[in-house]
Amino acid sequence: DAGVIQSPRHEVTEMGQEVTLRCKPISGHDYLFWYRQTMMRGLELLIYFNNNVPIDDSGMPEDRFSAKMPNASFSTLKIQPSEPRDSAVYFCASSLGTSGRETQYFGPGTRLLVL
């Protein structure tokens, strides 16, 4: 398996622009997670899905952030409008089964810079 795939790997944009991050989980995995990593706040869970349904979005920082999972093999995280403080590395991860005990498989991340 190719593992979790994220695109783009790097994104540089200007404040106010819309940013869309993409993720393809490992085939057969029923959980998908979006994380954000910064030096100041570490690794933060933004939202996660189970069988394409959003379960917990309490980590989404504000309404500018939205995430969708239209099917089992694709998810997006959108920021509109983007702000400099959104600059971070965004990771997608997937797992099979209840993730409290299952291994999460992380993608390589998208490094976002908002100018």
Added chain:
Amino acid sequence: AQSVTQPDIHITVSEGASLELRCNYSYGATPYLFWYVQSPGQGLQLLLKYFSGDTLVQGIKGFEAEFKRSQSSFNLRKPSVHWSDAAEYFCAVGRTSYDKVIFGPGTSLSVIP
């Protein structure tokens, strides 16, 4: 609420020396415990995990961790560090029937040749 602390933000060791990274958790029952490693520019990768049974767990890359219930700890060890072990290490805790895993703040490991 469950939480994870990693007291050491940064550790530097010489190549060939032994390593111990500390992790403490707060949770009422026996948790599921994980150690992940993040190499520079990469995503996180599972090193090992503990669910139950033998409290000494073996993982990949020669790492092991020991669960100590009395100390609420799950420290990661390696007898001889290699330069390629330089990375960020995250301890994480999960629990039954709960989807989220809580990650600690991470410990950055530097290895001196």
